[in-house]
Every structure is written in C-alpha cells, then in structure tokens.
Amino acid sequence: MSNLLIIVVAARISEWITKGETPYSYLNPGGKFSRVAIISLCPDAPDTEEIKKLCGSAYAEFYTTNLMTFQGMLTTLFIPQLIKKYINKHLDLSFHDVKSVSVRAYGDTFAGTVAAIIGKQYGYRSVASIHTCHLTLPKTEAISIKHRLIRFFEYFLRRYTHKNIDFLAPVYSPAVNTISMKYREKTVLIPNSVGVRDCDTKRSYVRKSSFRLITVGRLIDGKSVFPILNAIKNCENFHLTVVGDGPNRFQVEQWIERYNMSQRVTLIPRIQNIILVEQLKNFDAFIAFTLFSEVPKTVIEAGLVGLPIVLNELQQGRPIEYKDASIVWCSGTPQSFLSALVELASDEQKSELYGQKTKNAFKRIFAPATCNEKMYHLLTNEMEKTQKAIPRHEEAQTR
Numbered sequence: 001m002s003n004l005l006i007i008v009v010a011a012r013i014s015e016w017i018t019k020g021e022t023p024y025s026y027l028n029p030g031g032k033f034s035r036v037a038i039i040s041l042c043p044d045a046p047d048t049e050e051i052k053k054l055c056g057s058a059y060a061e062f063y064t065t066n067l068m069t070f071q072g073m074l075t076t077l078f079i080p081q082l083i084k085k086y087i088n089k090h091l092d093l094s095f096h097d098v099k100s101v102s103v104r105a106y107g108d109t110f111a112g113t114v115a116a117i118i119g120k121q122y123g124y125r126s127v128a129s130i131h132t133c134h135l136t137l138p139k140t141e142a143i144s145i146k147h148r149l150i151r152f153f154e155y156f157l158r159r160y161t162h163k164n165i166d167f168l169a170p171v172y173s174p175a176v177n178t179i180s181m182k183y184r185e186k187t188v189l190i191p192n193s194v195g196v197r198d199c200d201t202k203r204s205y206v207r208k209s210s211f212r213l214i215t216v217g218r219l220i221d222g223k224s225v226f227p228i229l230n231a232i233k234n235c236e237n238f239h240l241t242v243v244g245d246g247p248n249r250f251q252v253e254q255w256i257e258r259y260n261m262s263q264r265v266t267l268i269p270r271i272q273n274i275i276l277v278e279q280l281k282n283f284d285a286f287i288a289f290t291l292f293s294e295v296p297k298t299v300i301e302a303g304l305v306g307l308p309i310v311l312n313e314l315q316q317g318r319p320i321e322y323k324d325a326s327i328v329w330c331s332g333t334p335q336s337f338l339s340a341l342v343e344l345a346s347d348e349q350k351s352e353l354y355g356q357k358t359k360n361a362f363k364r365i366f367a368p369a370t371c372n373e374k375m376y377h378l379l380t381n382e383m384e385k386t387q388k389a390i391p392r393h394e395e396a397q398t399r
Helices: 013-019 048-054 070-076 080-090 110-122 145-164 173-178 181-186 226-232 249-258 273-282 297-305 334-345 348-366 368-380
Strands: 002-009 035-040 059-064 098-106 125-130 167-170 211-216 238-243 265-268 285-288 309-312 328-330
Touching: 002 110, 013 048, 035 048, 048 059, 070 080, 080 110, 098 110, 098 368, 110 125, 110 145, 125 368, 167 173, 167 181, 167 368, 211 226, 211 273, 211 297, 211 334, 226 238, 226 249, 226 334, 249 265, 273 297, 285 297, 285 334, 297 309, 297 348, 309 334, 328 334, 334 348
Parallel strands: 002 035, 002 098, 035 059, 098 125, 125 167, 211 238, 211 285, 238 265, 285 309, 309 328
Antiparallel strands: none
16 A cells, blocks of 8 residues: 655746756655655646656655636635535545655645645644745735735635644744744644755866856845845946846846946746756855845855855844854945955855855755654654654744
C-alpha cells in the first residue's frame, strides 16, 4: 500500500514551469511519498513531464478545478461551507487503496481552507505552509479595488485555516507573527527547500574590470530599485543587473535613458529561475531594497551561492534567519548603499569572507535535506519532543 500526499495550490503550476521554479521532487519532501496528488484551484494544464519532475519518484496525479475563477468564486462566495460542497461535487478524494494520506497547502488562505476542509472531512492530517507576512505589507504599495476585495475575503479564509488546519508551517520567522498566539502550539517553523547545487556556488572572488551587482524582484514600490540605481549613478566601476518586471518597469527604463546608464545597468524582465541560480556566481554581490518582512527566496539563493549580500534595515527588525550571516546592512538611502558597496568593492578578501560566512549560515538553516525531513515528519507523525511547536512566549521574528 502507498502513502499519499495531497498538495493544494491556489496557483497555476504551468506558471511555475514558465518561471523555471520546478526543482526535482519539490512537492515530495525527501522523496518519501509514493503518490502525490496535486490539486490546483485554478484552471490549468501543465506539462505532464514537469508534474512528474515536481513529484520526484512518486506516482504523480494532477487535478484542476474552477474554484478560483469568477464562476467558482460566485458559486462559493469564499464561504467554507459552500467551498466544501464545491469540492465534494467536483473532486472524489476518498482514497481506499493507500496506507496513509496527508494534505499540504501552499498558503493559508484559499489553499489552506481547502486543505483544512479535506483534512477534516476525510480524517487526513493537514498542514498549511505560510509564505506571506500579510500584516506587514508596505504602505507605499498601491492596491486596486479588486485586490482590496480579495484581501477582505482572504482575511476570513485565513482565520478559518488557522483554526481548522492541523498544523501551520511558516517558512520564515517573520510569518510566525501573523499567527494568533492561541495557534502557536500547532505552529512549526520549517524553511522552504531551496535548490542550489554545489556546482552553482561561487569559487572565485577576484574582481574583473567592474564590480558586478545583481538585484532580483518585482519592480514595485515596496521593492524599489531607485535607491540602488541612485547609489551607483556616479560610480563608473559599478555595473548593476536588474532582474524583474512589474508596474515600475517603465520608470526604471526612463531612469536608465535619462542618465545614459544603459552601459552600466542591464534590465532583464524575465529569466528562468534555474538559469538565474546558475548565473549568480558570476556576480560580485547581491543587493536589494525591500519594505517587506519576508526573507526573500532570491536572498536565500544568493546566500547559498556564496555572494556577499547588501540589504536595507527594516523597521520590524532583522529576521532570525540572518543572525549568523554576514549581511552588509545599510539604512536604505542611496548614500548608505554606496558606502556599503565601496567597502565590498575595495576588499576582495572581505567580500569572500562575507560570502562564505553567509553561505555556511544559510546551509545550516535552508539545507533541503533538513527542511524536507522536518516537513515529512510533520505531515506523517505526531511531533516528537525534539521538534516541538513554537511556544506561546517565544519571540520568533526579531532580535
């Protein structure tokens, strides 16, 4: 008999594939499940071979629903009781030929609610991974009426998930603070598995003609690249590659043209994640400005590669994941970024020391084998004494 893992996602897997974010066995922690059934709440038709790749050695199944279409939303009104009826009507999730069944949601709103409903109805163990710090969204980010409405419904779905799911698994410490204290006893901090291979790591820190910087992320107000652009504007020995797209792309292109910076600033709207990770080692440093509390996946990847990292301080404080890493911190002004960059660019040994120390610290936290093992045990067994839930009194986010 097989052990089955049901994955619930409120996203299109085909978009993951397009972005190149489909590492082998990503949806099968440690490759320990023999069957993986993926349920997408959006209409989708991903490539079959890519689905198999995501499930590793497990037998892969894929189901798609219209729950998050306008028709599906109108039918359910995001009400859990109506969502339950919708699931029962469109999906047969009663498995009789398996030894055990676990349910994991990627997210604690739409996907989390569906996972909690499935878990309660069939008696399956359910876990919701949390990837967003919704309480600390930057105020500078423009929010449309549509997205305000979605966030309104997400608030109620999040409350339902947190109450009814068996376990909550935030992937970084700042997300713990989005969970009510009464649910901390069923909260387990398990970092997301990030795939950086040994061949992707940086070997040489010898500078070439210019100091090559890279920043990766959505081009939005909360992740503005302008403090970084203005920092390097008058320093000819810095070259910046900006990877990302978004509503501020036109302003970035205008800035590059206005200051005649096309030779020193390269804008790449899209690149497959696997290719990005392969190329990170060719840069001298990773730099980012953000007002979000999350620990960005892009920062984790850069750290595991061994790049020195320059970040701005947050009002919320530094996440504990950065405690043993040698991050170069600055206030976030152009001048503070420039000072940090001059420090790194002037000393190759210091750059290497910072990069290697951060890599070692991140490997201890984000090692895929460790993360996958924790998630597998959470999905299949009662938590052992060595892996307790987060105590009510623990301050998990900042130092």
